[in-house]
Amino acid sequence: MEELVSIFVRSVFIDNMVFAYFLGMCSYLAVSRTVNTSVGLGAAVIFVLGITVPFNYLLESFVLGRGALSWLGPQFASVDLSFLTFIMFIAIIAAMVQLVEMIVEKFSPTLHSALGIFLPLIAVNCAILGGSLFMQERNFANIAEATSFGLGSGVGFFLAIVGIAAIREKIRYSQVPAPLRGLGITFIITGLMGIAFMSFMGIEL
């Protein structure tokens, strides 16, 4: 249990998807104009990461990894399908996003109208694929740890995008040099937020 909390906190603050690895930057920059839309996208990312990371963990440990197929019989013990990782992960992500969209549409129309346009966008959000690839790199011990990592990364993205959206709403009233307005200043603010987040570095949990 302790381990799970520690992984969660690590992935929210120390290994933050946006500030430490710059994943999901495209949607981070494109959707952060207002706080409302950024909350929608952030929630959708938490949701999808929380589902796809454990799912891909199962795929990795029972199909793709070296010797992962040995449950089929001893003759499969030396099969290594890891070169298929990218294509399988992205297929799972695209399929899960589609599935989640259909389920949400069926059972909660309000949530669907809130997340609506963001869900398809998420299939090509690098934070999602990145989450699965980092999960593969870190060799988690069991599926609970992988889930905690996925949810933590999602929450980290949520914090980052809501934070920048709030700042961008305010900065409209400031005197920014004309060529820097919009995109340029957003980059620089993100850099400064990244420096702030670096203060979490080196914390042992």
Added chain:
Amino acid sequence: MSDNTNNPQKEALLSPKNQKLLSNPLDRDNPITVQVLGICSVLAITVQLKTSLVMAISVVTVMGLANVIISLLRKGIPPRIRIIVQLTVIAALVILVDQVLKAFVYDVSRQLSVFVGLIITNCIIMGRLEAFALNNKPWPSFLDGIGNAAGYGWVLLAVGFFRELLGSGTLFGYQVIPNFLYEMGYENNGFMILPPMALITVGVIIWVHRHRNRSLVDIS
């Protein structure tokens, strides 16, 4: 590249229109500083010039080929499942690039770690497939892909250049800041190696680019 046969309009291979396809993304339509696509990898792998160069070449390859393949298939892809088809084509090409990198430049491939895989979700590639290759012939699509990837590449190299020069005093791993400067008290700016400085460097590049090109200034 003799794709002349794919071009029934008998247009010159590098007509002014085609040249525009190649040169616009380098400046006015730059994927990074203007369209804001494919930022993730620019920031993460530009600590050294070498990784930036390998990444730029990988993206040029994947993008040129993906654009040609999708453009050849464009009449056969049902619109409903086009995203899956595009992702599959890109993922297949990225697997090829990844295996080549692992075979020939293993240490760089280790440094790039997950970011080679993340070329799949690089929004420039998807964006150009959606916006251009689905409606155009293979040769213009190829030029468009190469042009956009090159526009992406030069920003990548520029960021990598400044970060490696100021951060470690080297270029491609060779020391370029002469020793007597260090003796006079010059120090490498260790801050440039840290991730947030990539963002600020890109911010400054955007600033300079828009300053020179007033039509791009954001008036909203």
